[in-house]
Amino acid sequence: MTVRAITFDGLSDGREHLALSLGEPQAVPLVRLHSECLTGDVLGSLRCDCGPQLREALTRIHDRGGYLVYLRQEGRGIGLYNKLDAYRLQDEGQDTYTANLSIGRRADERDYTAAAEILRVLGAAEIDLLTNNPDKVRQLTALGIRIRHAVPTGAHVNPNNYRYLSAKVSETQHTIDIEGMAL
Numbered sequence: 038m039t040v041r042a043i044t045f046d047g048l049s050d051g052r053e054h055l056a057l058s059l060g061e062p063q064a065v066p067l068v069r070l071h072s073e074c075l076t077g078d079v080l081g082s083l084r085c086d087c088g089p090q091l092r093e094a095l096t097r098i099h100d101r102g103g104y105l106v107y108l109r110q111e112g113r114g115i116g117l118y119n120k121l122d123a124y125r126l127q128d129e130g131q132d133t134y135t136a137n138l139s140i141g142r143r144a145d146e147r148d149y150t151a152a153a154e155i156l157r158v159l160g161a162a163e164i165d166l167l168t169n170n171p172d173k174v175r176q177l178t179a180l181g182i183r184i185r186h187a188v189p190t191g192a193h194v195n196p197n198n199y200r201y202l203s204a205k206v207s208e209t210q211h212t213i214d215i216e217g218m219a220l
Protein backbone atom coordinates (compact mmCIF):
# COMPACT_ATOMS: atom_id res chain seq x y z
CA MET A 38 0.00 0.00 0.00
CA THR A 39 1.50 3.36 -1.01
CA VAL A 40 0.72 6.03 1.55
CA ARG A 41 1.48 9.75 1.39
CA ALA A 42 1.73 11.42 4.82
CA ILE A 43 0.81 15.11 4.88
CA THR A 44 1.75 17.47 7.71
CA PHE A 45 0.44 20.96 8.39
CA ASP A 46 1.66 24.33 9.57
CA GLY A 47 -0.47 26.74 11.54
CA LEU A 48 -3.60 24.73 12.27
CA SER A 49 -5.81 26.74 14.61
CA ASP A 50 -5.47 24.35 17.57
CA GLY A 51 -1.67 24.04 17.16
CA ARG A 52 -1.71 20.24 17.30
CA GLU A 53 0.21 17.78 15.12
CA HIS A 54 -2.69 16.16 13.28
CA LEU A 55 -1.71 13.91 10.40
CA ALA A 56 -3.39 13.23 7.08
CA LEU A 57 -2.71 10.09 5.07
CA SER A 58 -3.53 10.05 1.38
CA LEU A 59 -4.53 6.53 0.27
CA GLY A 60 -5.46 5.03 -3.08
CA GLU A 61 -6.35 6.88 -6.25
CA PRO A 62 -7.31 10.59 -6.01
CA GLN A 63 -11.09 11.13 -6.21
CA ALA A 64 -13.34 14.13 -6.92
CA VAL A 65 -15.30 13.14 -3.79
CA PRO A 66 -12.85 11.28 -1.55
CA LEU A 67 -13.72 8.81 1.19
CA VAL A 68 -12.53 10.37 4.46
CA ARG A 69 -12.22 9.16 8.01
CA LEU A 70 -11.58 11.56 10.86
CA HIS A 71 -10.09 9.16 13.37
CA SER A 72 -9.79 10.40 16.95
CA GLU A 73 -6.59 9.31 18.66
CA CYS A 74 -6.93 6.37 21.04
CA LEU A 75 -3.55 5.20 22.33
CA THR A 76 -5.07 2.29 24.24
CA GLY A 77 -7.13 0.98 21.32
CA ASP A 78 -5.09 2.02 18.28
CA VAL A 79 -1.65 1.07 19.62
CA LEU A 80 -2.09 -1.25 22.59
CA GLY A 81 -5.00 -3.27 21.23
CA SER A 82 -7.35 -2.63 24.15
CA LEU A 83 -10.71 -4.38 23.75
CA ARG A 84 -12.58 -1.75 25.79
CA CYS A 85 -13.39 0.22 22.65
CA ASP A 86 -13.64 -0.32 18.89
CA CYS A 87 -10.98 2.20 17.83
CA GLY A 88 -8.23 -0.21 16.71
CA PRO A 89 -10.44 -2.32 14.42
CA GLN A 90 -12.11 0.84 13.09
CA LEU A 91 -8.72 2.33 12.25
CA ARG A 92 -7.60 -0.77 10.35
CA GLU A 93 -10.95 -1.04 8.57
CA ALA A 94 -10.69 2.60 7.53
CA LEU A 95 -7.16 2.23 6.15
CA THR A 96 -8.23 -0.69 3.95
CA ARG A 97 -11.51 0.84 2.75
CA ILE A 98 -9.98 4.23 1.98
CA HIS A 99 -7.10 2.60 0.14
CA ASP A 100 -9.61 0.69 -2.02
CA ARG A 101 -11.86 3.71 -2.69
CA GLY A 102 -9.35 6.59 -2.71
CA GLY A 103 -9.29 9.28 -0.05
CA TYR A 104 -7.83 10.44 3.26
CA LEU A 105 -7.45 9.20 6.77
CA VAL A 106 -7.05 12.19 9.08
CA TYR A 107 -5.60 11.13 12.43
CA LEU A 108 -6.79 13.71 14.93
CA ARG A 109 -4.92 14.20 18.19
CA GLN A 110 -8.08 14.22 20.28
CA GLU A 111 -7.34 11.44 22.75
CA GLY A 112 -10.26 10.51 24.98
CA ARG A 113 -12.83 12.48 22.98
CA GLY A 114 -10.70 15.56 23.62
CA ILE A 115 -10.08 15.19 27.38
CA GLY A 116 -6.63 13.63 27.02
CA LEU A 117 -5.11 10.27 27.94
CA TYR A 118 -4.73 10.71 31.70
CA ASN A 119 -8.32 11.92 32.08
CA LYS A 120 -9.56 9.03 29.95
CA LEU A 121 -7.74 6.58 32.22
CA ASP A 122 -9.34 8.26 35.27
CA ALA A 123 -12.73 7.92 33.54
CA TYR A 124 -12.03 4.23 32.89
CA ARG A 125 -11.68 3.70 36.64
CA LEU A 126 -15.19 5.12 37.16
CA GLN A 127 -16.51 2.97 34.31
CA ASP A 128 -15.15 -0.07 36.12
CA GLU A 129 -17.39 1.00 39.03
CA GLY A 130 -20.43 1.05 36.74
CA GLN A 131 -20.63 4.52 35.14
CA ASP A 132 -21.13 4.76 31.41
CA THR A 133 -18.49 6.32 29.16
CA TYR A 134 -20.19 9.75 28.98
CA THR A 135 -21.26 10.02 32.66
CA ALA A 136 -17.71 9.16 33.73
CA ASN A 137 -16.41 12.20 31.84
CA LEU A 138 -18.91 14.43 33.66
CA SER A 139 -17.91 12.90 37.01
CA ILE A 140 -14.32 14.06 36.54
CA GLY A 141 -15.49 17.58 35.65
CA ARG A 142 -15.21 17.34 31.87
CA ARG A 143 -17.80 17.45 29.11
CA ALA A 144 -19.12 14.18 27.66
CA ASP A 145 -17.40 14.89 24.33
CA GLU A 146 -14.98 17.84 24.00
CA ARG A 147 -14.01 17.30 20.38
CA ASP A 148 -14.02 20.22 17.99
CA TYR A 149 -13.49 19.63 14.27
CA THR A 150 -12.29 23.11 13.27
CA ALA A 151 -8.76 21.89 12.55
CA ALA A 152 -10.17 18.91 10.65
CA ALA A 153 -12.12 21.28 8.39
CA GLU A 154 -8.97 23.37 7.87
CA ILE A 155 -7.11 20.21 6.85
CA LEU A 156 -9.82 19.13 4.41
CA ARG A 157 -9.82 22.57 2.78
CA VAL A 158 -6.02 22.43 2.34
CA LEU A 159 -6.43 18.99 0.77
CA GLY A 160 -9.03 20.39 -1.64
CA ALA A 161 -11.67 18.07 -0.17
CA ALA A 162 -14.65 20.41 0.16
CA GLU A 163 -17.08 17.58 -0.57
CA ILE A 164 -16.51 14.15 0.95
CA ASP A 165 -18.00 10.81 1.85
CA LEU A 166 -17.38 10.53 5.59
CA LEU A 167 -16.69 7.14 7.16
CA THR A 168 -18.40 7.47 10.55
CA ASN A 169 -21.30 6.41 12.74
CA ASN A 170 -21.22 9.69 14.67
CA PRO A 171 -23.91 12.26 13.73
CA ASP A 172 -22.06 14.98 15.67
CA LYS A 173 -19.08 14.73 13.30
CA VAL A 174 -21.44 15.23 10.36
CA ARG A 175 -23.18 18.18 12.07
CA GLN A 176 -19.98 19.94 13.08
CA LEU A 177 -18.23 19.47 9.73
CA THR A 178 -21.29 20.66 7.81
CA ALA A 179 -21.45 23.77 10.02
CA LEU A 180 -17.75 24.32 9.22
CA GLY A 181 -18.46 24.39 5.48
CA ILE A 182 -17.55 20.83 4.42
CA ARG A 183 -20.20 19.13 2.27
CA ILE A 184 -20.91 15.56 3.38
CA ARG A 185 -22.33 13.69 0.37
CA HIS A 186 -22.79 10.46 2.34
CA ALA A 187 -22.11 9.45 5.92
CA VAL A 188 -20.82 5.89 5.42
CA PRO A 189 -21.11 3.69 8.54
CA THR A 190 -18.16 1.60 9.69
CA GLY A 191 -18.53 -2.06 10.58
CA ALA A 192 -19.71 -3.00 14.09
CA HIS A 193 -16.63 -4.25 15.93
CA VAL A 194 -18.38 -5.73 18.95
CA ASN A 195 -16.74 -7.88 21.63
CA PRO A 196 -17.75 -8.79 25.21
CA ASN A 197 -15.56 -5.99 26.61
CA ASN A 198 -16.82 -3.13 24.46
CA TYR A 199 -20.53 -3.98 24.29
CA ARG A 200 -21.57 -1.48 27.00
CA TYR A 201 -19.35 1.20 25.47
CA LEU A 202 -20.92 0.72 22.03
CA SER A 203 -24.45 0.58 23.50
CA ALA A 204 -23.85 3.95 25.20
CA LYS A 205 -22.72 5.42 21.87
CA VAL A 206 -26.02 4.32 20.32
CA SER A 207 -28.30 5.38 23.19
CA GLU A 208 -26.54 8.60 24.30
CA THR A 209 -25.14 10.07 21.09
CA GLN A 210 -27.18 8.28 18.41
CA HIS A 211 -24.25 6.56 16.70
CA THR A 212 -25.45 4.40 13.80
CA ILE A 213 -23.93 1.13 14.97
CA ASP A 214 -25.84 -2.04 14.21
CA ILE A 215 -25.48 -3.81 17.57
CA GLU A 216 -29.07 -5.08 17.69
CA GLY A 217 -29.15 -8.75 18.53
CA MET A 218 -25.43 -8.77 19.26
CA ALA A 219 -25.77 -8.81 23.08
CA LEU A 220 -22.91 -10.96 24.31
Ligand SMILES: Nc1nc2c(ncn2[C@@H]2O[C@H](COP(=O)(O)OP(=O)(O)OP(=O)(O)O)[C@@H](O)[C@H]2O)c(=O)[nH]1
Nearest residue numbers: 072073074085110111112113120123133168169170
Ligand atom coordinates in the same frame (compact mmCIF):
# COMPACT_ATOMS: atom_id res chain seq x y z
N1 LIG B 1 -13.46 9.98 27.48
C1 LIG B 1 -13.46 8.78 26.94
N2 LIG B 1 -12.98 8.67 25.68
C2 LIG B 1 -13.00 7.45 25.13
C3 LIG B 1 -13.46 6.32 25.79
N3 LIG B 1 -13.33 5.26 24.98
C4 LIG B 1 -12.78 5.74 23.84
N4 LIG B 1 -12.58 7.06 23.92
C5 LIG B 1 -12.09 7.99 22.92
O1 LIG B 1 -13.12 8.18 21.98
C6 LIG B 1 -12.56 8.58 20.74
C7 LIG B 1 -13.27 7.79 19.67
O2 LIG B 1 -14.55 8.28 19.64
P1 LIG B 1 -15.83 7.41 19.61
O3 LIG B 1 -16.90 8.19 20.34
O4 LIG B 1 -15.53 6.01 20.04
O5 LIG B 1 -16.22 7.28 18.10
P2 LIG B 1 -16.43 8.48 17.14
O6 LIG B 1 -15.11 8.88 16.59
O7 LIG B 1 -17.23 9.54 17.79
O8 LIG B 1 -17.40 7.86 16.06
P3 LIG B 1 -17.03 7.07 14.77
O9 LIG B 1 -16.61 8.07 13.73
O10 LIG B 1 -18.29 6.40 14.39
O11 LIG B 1 -15.94 6.12 15.15
C8 LIG B 1 -11.07 8.36 20.85
O12 LIG B 1 -10.46 9.62 21.04
C9 LIG B 1 -10.93 7.51 22.11
O13 LIG B 1 -9.73 7.75 22.80
C10 LIG B 1 -13.97 6.48 27.10
O14 LIG B 1 -14.44 5.55 27.75
N5 LIG B 1 -13.94 7.72 27.63
Ligand SMILES: [Zn+2]
Nearest residue numbers: 074077085087
Ligand atom coordinates in the same frame (compact mmCIF):
# COMPACT_ATOMS: atom_id res chain seq x y z
ZN1 LIG C 1 -10.58 3.62 21.72
